[in-house]
Amino acid sequence: MPNRNTYAQRFYEAALDFFEQGQYSKALDHIKKAIDKSGQNADYVSTKGVFLHKMNDISGAIEAYQDAIEINPKHSFAHFNLGLILMKTGRVTEAITCWEAVVKINPRDVDAIFNIAVALAQVGRRREAIPFFEKVLQLKPDHVQAHQNLGIIYRDESQFAKAKHHLMKLRELDSTYSEVVDSEISKCNEQEFLNRVTCDNPVRIAEEFLNIGGQNKNKASELLSQALMALLSEDFPTALKFADEALAIDPEELQARIIHSQVRFRLGQNNDAISELMAITADHSDCAEAFFQLGTVFLSIGEMEKALEHFQRLARLDPQYPLVDDNISSIEEKLRHR
Known part of the structure; x- marks a missing residue:
């Protein structure tokens, strides 16, 4: 005569078939019968959690997974699925704890590590998420979502x-x-430019670039500083106003012209930005920032050949200019795959 475990296995297999x-109700009935015959089988109990979750009985599913974990604290499947439910219901910290338990059982569980990273990022702990995303890529270098998340986090x-x-x-x-x-x-590219422009005291930068004396110099320096700060704050109309006022004092002032063109670009006035930057490169053929901005504008509007041309000119002027090699490589790759 078959023993209780044999009957339990039969009910379990029938439950999976249903x-x-x-036929979720029949599946649930049969998994309950399997558990009645073998109540200490964590696999059966966690399977009940799957069925209840599918039937939208969230509290029942949570209880089933918790019961499975109580039976077998190393039941990674129950820990993992419990984490998914807790995450969906907004209990993020508890979800992280569940996935940490999975990783403790299996340190190479990519899905659990990735979920921890996503959860940390979701609650604003983005820097803490970085090593988890990096660990995912160490285990699985072609993990698309890990690359995507790291790209955004590192940019920010x-x-x-x-x-x-x-x-x-x-x-x-x-x-x-x-x-x-x-x-x-x-x-x-845009943020890198802003960082380079504002890497030092804006007033000091303005004074270094402005080649006028006395009261006019102080006034122009102040205007240029205000234009820089407005640009950083993405208050583009105000940045344009101050840049215009600085140029009214000295129409040939190089840094004011660069900032003015950058504001045009950020306002979506691409043709005006290009015209202003072209004029700058005509007057200052060694102005690396102008060539960088031209490349950036052309790249943003999809004119890759022109973008490549200006980034290459920049590379000849200043081979150490930030991002220039990456931009050239990226554009050349795009052009090859056209």
């Missing part, structure tokens, strides 16, 4: 070289992300 057929942390590395890897792994990657790389 579940696959979409102003680590532009790392951001662009992951964004370009994302595009390499999945071409459907091409437009997203282009947009994010453009944002990296």
Whole structure:
């Protein structure tokens, strides 16, 4: 005569069959019968959790997974699925604890590590999420979502070289992300420019670039400083106003012209920005920032050949200019795959 475990296994297998057929109530009835015959089988109890979750009985599913974990504290399947439910119901910290338990059982569980990273990022602990995303890539270098998340986080942390590395890897792994990657790389380029312009005291920078004396120098320096700060704050109309006033004092002032063209670009006035930058390069053929901005504007509007031309000119002027090699490589790769 078959023992209780044999009957339990039969009920379990029947439950799985009913579940696959979409007969969830019958599946649940049979898994309960399996548990009645073998109540200390964590696999059966966690399967009950799956069925209840499918039937939208969230509290019942949570209880089933918790029961499975009580039976077998190392039941990674129950920990993992419990984490998914807790995450969906907004209990993020508890979800992280569940996935940490999975990683403790299996340190190479990519899905659990990735979920921890996503959860940390979701609650604003983005820097803490970075090593988890990096661990995912250590275990699975072609993990698309890990590259995507790191690209965005590193961009927001102003680590532009790392951001662009992951964004370009994302595009390499999945071409459907091409437009997203282009947009994010453009944002990296813009922010890199702003960081370079404002890496020091804005007033001191303005004074160094303005070549006028006395009261006019002080006034122009103040205006240029205000234009820089408005540009950083993305208050583009105000930045344009101050740049115009600085140029009224000295129409040939180089840094004011560069800032003015940058504001035009950020306002979407691409043709005006291009015209102003072209005039700057005609007057100052060694102005690296102007060539960088021209390349950035052309790249943003999809004119890759012109973007490449200006980035290459920049590379000849200043081979150490930030991002220039990455931009050239990225554009050349795009052109090859046209």
